[in-house]
Amino acid sequence: MYRILIVDDEPMIRKGLQKLVEQSELPIESLRSAENGVAAMQRIQEERPDFLFTDIRMPKMDGLELCRQVAEMDADIQVVVISGFSDFEYAQKCVSFGVKEYLLKPVNIKGFQxxxxKLVLTKSKVSSETxxxxxxxxxxxxxxxxGVWMLQEAELNALLDEIRSELREYKLKLNRVCDILxxxxxxxHQRLNARDVYLMQGELALVGTSNEEETWLRFACAVRGHLEELRIRRKGKLKDPVEEAKRYMESHLAEEVSLEEVADHIGLNASYFSQLFKQSTQETFVQYRTRRRxxxxxxxxxxxxxxxxxxSGEVGYADHPHFTKTFKKYAGCLPSEYRQQMGIRS
Known part of the structure; x- marks a missing residue:
């Protein structure tokens, strides 16, 4: 099953290429399109395509810049440049970005097929090598x-290290690592739920990861999350740990509550809680606490x-100048200026 992305600022050309793909009888998982390079990069972050067909001359971001950015991603995306005859020399500059195939406009069925x-053949070869x-x-x-079922945290961490080390030896592209993880x-997930004791929650979202470190962090966090979920369920605590943490922080905004203290309150390992909290809120513990204050x-x-x-003391700042500085950074004005904007005299 292949994922294909077509990029061209002319709607009729996009539709024509989509029709050619559909007529190819290729097993398609997804067939999407974008009107320029900016939109294309957004689509790529959402879902990495196997094959990318792109025009050269487009508004906002042209095909050359799109090819350059795709090359920097170190993703196993095969790129085909589509250009008019007058742009062909310009299109050849893309060769430095790993582009090996070109199509001249108007695109004909034989040339496209x-x-x-060639793309399918190359894809098959790469897949067999990795x-x-x-x-x-x-x-x-x-x-x-x-390891998860028996709550063997040390053994689980050792296994995660082992898997990462072994996969590194394959020298895989990032998107292939994402697929494997x-x-x-x-x-x-299937094995845990097959035990038919607890219905395990939690999903692994690797779409949009930009580097190996972030990918592994998300994977390890998701795996450890299952262990922590079991630990909580077996203690009879069914509350959402992040929501429970938020409630605790909300009632202690005037105090200098640490991440370790909150983690201990909800019964989680501090390191895991830190990862879980950021994954759930898109903010670090400190960023969230500062915003709520x-x-x-x-x-x-x-x-x-x-x-x-x-x-300042009511929201946890014993040092008034520190509060003033933090508030200005957050709101764009001093506390006294904010109050004046509300028509209140200090």
């Missing part, structure tokens, strides 16, 4: 399931009976 066949046996993935998933996680400060500033010096 020939290029498509093949990781399914039995290997199943073995990893089986060992991982045991996604498959391992799916197998793990500043939002509370705004509400208090809108009430005349509160003195600004008292507000």
């Amino acid at each position: 020939g290029v498509l066949e 093949f990781v046996a399914v039995t290997k993935l199943e073995q990893w998933a089986s060992r991982m399931e045991l 996604q498959e391992i996680h799916t197998l793990l 500043m939002e509370k400060a705004k509400k208090l500033l809108e009430q005349p009976q509160w003195r600004i010096t008292d507000i």
Whole structure:
């Protein structure tokens, strides 16, 4: 099954190319289009295509720049440049970005089919060179399931290190690593739910990861999440840990509560809680706490009976100048200026 992205600023050309792909009888997982390079990069971040067909001259971001950015991603995306005869010399500059196939406008059926066949052949060759046996993935998933089910955190961490080390030896492209980790996680999820004791939650979202470190962090966080979920369920605590953490932080905004303290309160490992919190809120623990403190400060500033010096302490800042500086960075003005904007005299 192949994922294909067509990029051209002319709607009729996009539709024509889509029709040619549909007529090719190629097994298609997804067939999408974009009107320029900017939109194309957004589509690529959402889902990495196997084959990318792009025009040269487009508004916002042209095909040359799109090819350059795709090359920098180190993704296993095969790119085909589509150009008019007058742009052909310009299109050849893309060769430095790994583009090996060109199509001249107007695109004919025979030429398109020939290029498509080359892409499929190259894709098959690359896949065979970076093949990781399914039995290997199943073995990893089986060992991982045991570590999670028995709450063997040390053994699980050692297995994660082992998998990462072994996969590195394959020298895989990032998108191939994502596919493999996604498959391992799916197998793990299926095995845990097959025990028919708890319905395990949690999904692995690797779409949009820009580097190997981020990819592994998300994968490890998701796997450890299953272990932590089991630990919580077996203690009879069914509350969402992130929401529980938020509630605890909200009731302690005036105090200097640490990440470790909050993690301990909800019964999670501090390192895992930190990863889980950022994955769930898209903010670090400190960023979230600061934002909630500043939002509370705004509400208090809108009430005349509160003195600004008292507000700083109420939202956890014993050092008033630090509060003032933080508030200005967050709101774009000093607390006194914010209050003046509300028509309140300090």
